[in-house]
Amino acid sequence: xxxxxIAVRDIHxxxxxxxxxxxxxxxxxxxxxxxxxxxxxxxxVAMFKTRTAKxxxxxxxxxxxxGFAWLCLLSARIASKPxxxxxxxxxxxxxxxxxxxxxxxxxxxxxxxxxxxxxxxxSAGNASPSxxxxxxxxxxAGAFLGSLALAGHGQEGLxxxxxxxxxxxxxxxxxxxxxxxxxxxxxxxxxxxxxxREETWTSVACDAASRFSNLGILAVGVLLISGNNQCLILxxxxxxxxxxxxxxxxxPQNDVVRRDGLSGRDQQAVPAASAxxxxxx
Amino acid sequence: MRMLTFATSALLAVMASTAAEAHAxxxxxxxxxxxxxxTAPREVILFYSQNLESAFSSIEVSDANxxxxxxxxxxxxxxxxxxxxxxxxxxxxxxxxxxxxxxxxTTEGSFSFHVGK
Numbered sequence: 001x002x003x004x005x006i007a008v009r010d011i012h013x014x015x016x017x018x019x020x021x022x023x024x025x026x027x028x029x030x031x032x033x034x035x036x037x038x039x040x041x042x043x044x045v046a047m048f049k050t051r052t053a054k055x056x057x058x059x060x061x062x063x064x065x066x067g068f069a070w071l072c073l074l075s076a077r078i079a080s081k082p083x084x085x086x087x088x089x090x091x092x093x094x095x096x097x098x099x100x101x102x103x104x105x106x107x108x109x110x111x112x113x114x115x116x117x118x119x120x121x122x123s124a125g126n127a128s129p130s131x132x133x134x135x136x137x138x139x140x141a142g143a144f145l146g147s148l149a150l151a152g153h154g155q156e157g158l159x160x161x162x163x164x165x166x167x168x169x170x171x172x173x174x175x176x177x178x179x180x181x182x183x184x185x186x187x188x189x190x191x192x193x194x195x196x197r198e199e200t201w202t203s204v205a206c207d208a209a210s211r212f213s214n215l216g217i218l219a220v221g222v223l224l225i226s227g228n229n230q231c232l233i234l235x236x237x238x239x240x241x242x243x244x245x246x247x248x249x250x251x252p253q254n255d256v257v258r259r260d261g262l263s264g265r266d267q268q269a270v271p272a273a274s275a276x277x278x279x280x281x
Numbered sequence: 282m283r284m285l286t287f288a289t290s291a292l293l294a295v296m297a298s299t300a301a302e303a304h305a306x307x308x309x310x311x312x313x314x315x316x317x318x319x320t321a322p323r324e325v326i327l328f329y330s331q332n333l334e335s336a337f338s339s340i341e342v343s344d345a346n347x348x349x350x351x352x353x354x355x356x357x358x359x360x361x362x363x364x365x366x367x368x369x370x371x372x373x374x375x376x377x378x379x380x381x382x383x384x385x386x387t388t389e390g391s392f393s394f395h396v397g398k
Contacts, residue, residue, distance in 0.1 A: 074385055077387075078337055078381060078385065078387065079337075094336050094337075095336075098334070098335070098336040099334045099336060099337070099381070099383075099385075100332075100334065100383040101383075101385050151385075152384055152385075162332075
């Protein structure tokens with residue numbers, strides 16, 4: 001059976017990546033590739049802009065809705081209560097106002113609203129916005145996607161290691177948005193260029209593919225490095241506590257076991273069974 | 282259109298994921314787990330491997346009869362949770378804790394310590 005929390009997280013992640021990917025693609029691939037061509041006013045570009053705008057808005061709405069669902073489901077899990085109850089008794093507001101996750105969610109909601117306003121202003125204005133009009137949207141889309149790092153395993157660890165983990169998680173998300181999120185607008189651009197076969201469409205398609213390829217190399221490099229870093233840190237955090245501290249063994253409850261070489265940082269004596277700790281989720 | 286379908290499918294396939302689980306692990310405590318302390322401690326301190334959320338973390342210390350001997354609400358600073366204790370008589374005390382780490386995972390556990398010889 002599908003865990004609703006995992007399903008909602010996946011929807012939120014995918015929609016956030018798509019939103020950031022389309023905005024990044026517009027800034028770094030589509031606009032420069034089309035700037036040098038006469039195609040800008042053609043049917044292919046018009047169709048491309050209409051479709052990507054539609055996907056962008058659907059993605060943004062889906063991302064906000066799935067973010068709210070994530071908050072509700074997480075509050076229910078934390079309090080071990082049904083969703084109706086956590087909304088009615090105010091637990092959801094405690095999660096929102098008094099936890100790190102809640103802080104991240106407030107921040108991300110702000111970014112989402114600012115991004116929506118920025119996109120709306122852009123679409124209401126000039127049909128071919130300048131770099132200075134596109135840049136704030138890309139910045140906000142990056143902040144919206146990257147700040148997802150504040151809500152998950154990027155928070156693991158303490159001190160300097162936590163900061164490294166957080167930074168790597170942020171970069172990982174941005175690189176995913178840049179590359180994976182950019183696949184949909186790239187595919188759309190190539191499809192419409194090929195369908196309408198307007199003058200110079202092949203050179204524009206080559207230019208766009210080349211720009212995206214360069215971005216892809218950069219993004220994959222960042223994904224590999226940051227992903228490796230996350231794996232190393234997670235592996236250490238997952239393996240060490242089980243091996244080093246208070247993991248259960250089969251020793252009787254009152255037996256005090258000296259766990260030399262295997263205990264926590266202070267080599268304390270552990271009555272293993274009574275010191276059992278377990279995760280509930 | 283086939284290319285778009287392929288790109289979307291690839292994106293969804295890459296992103297189809299399962300949850301990576303992580304928790305705040307209890308690293309060490311004062312008094313130490315299972316230890317015997319000659320004099321009654323004034324507080325119990327628990328050190329965790331991650332920062333904790335104070336709104337959803339709690340600790341209870343009780344004597345052999347199950348009566349609470351802690352002074353109530355714990356104080357939490359980063360990955361350290363501490364609670365004051367009433368004047369303890371010699372005997373065995375049980376500490377039950379439940380914490381929510383900043384990565385939103387809940388962990389719970391218990392241990393005992395002894396006061397006296």
